[in-house]
Amino acid sequence: MFKLNEIRPAEGATRDSKRRGRGIGSGNGKTAGRGHKGAGSRSGTKKKLYFEGGQTPLTRRIPKRGFVSVFKKSFQIVNLADILKVEPLDKDVTAEWLEQNGLIRSAAEPVKVLGDGECNKSIVVKVNAFSKSAREKIEKAKGKAEVVASA
Numbered sequence: 001m002f003k004l005n006e007i008r009p010a011e012g013a014t015r016d017s018k019r020r021g022r023g024i025g026s027g028n029g030k031t032a033g034r035g036h037k038g039a040g041s042r043s044g045t046k047k048k049l050y051f052e053g054g055q056t057p058l059t060r061r062i063p064k065r066g067f068v069s070v071f072k073k074s075f076q077i078v079n080l081a082d083i084l085k086v087e088p089l090d091k092d093v094t095a096e097w098l099e100q101n102g103l104i105r106s107a108a109e110p111v112k113v114l115g116d117g118e119c120n121k122s123i124v125v126k127v128n129a130f131s132k133s134a135r136e137k138i139e140k141a142k143g144k145a146e147v148v149a150s151a
Contacts, residue, residue, distance in 0.1 A: 003108070004100055020033050073110060075110045075128065075129060076109055076112070078113050078114070078127075079115075080116060080118075081116050083098075086101045092124040094126045100132060110150045111127040111128050112128060113129070115132070115135075124143060125145050126148050128147065128148055
């Protein structure tokens with residue numbers, strides 16, 4: 001039976017660490033494996049994570065592509081079918097209502113309703129944006145699709 005205080009790594013599984021700067025006989029004496037002169041031989045220096053020994057780093061070898069607009073508006077998306085699955089629809093569908101029912105992550109971010117699914121109930125939806133088909137389906141079912149300005 002094993003005892004916790006008797007457990008050891010397998011034979012040859014571990015090595016002693018190199019004892020640098022402990023004299024010529026150690027094989028790592030004098031310059032302690034740092035070579036002669038230069039920044040790397042001094043204390044307190046670090047190589048950058050992407051440094052590749054003077055070779056052009058991967059980050060510079062790969063071509064730059066694309067563009068990311070800082071003005072892009074990102075919406076949390078909710079399908080019409082998902083709204084109608086939640087029962088009962090006794091009040092207006094707002095961002096707060098969607099958050100309470102787990103359909104979006106945060107009521108503070110803009111919400112867009114898409115027209116996936118059929119709308120067979122008269123509902124009032126107040127969110128930041130609607131797809132064309134979602135708006136048509138809500139209004140066809142005698143409901144209201146109101147656009148609310150985002151804060």
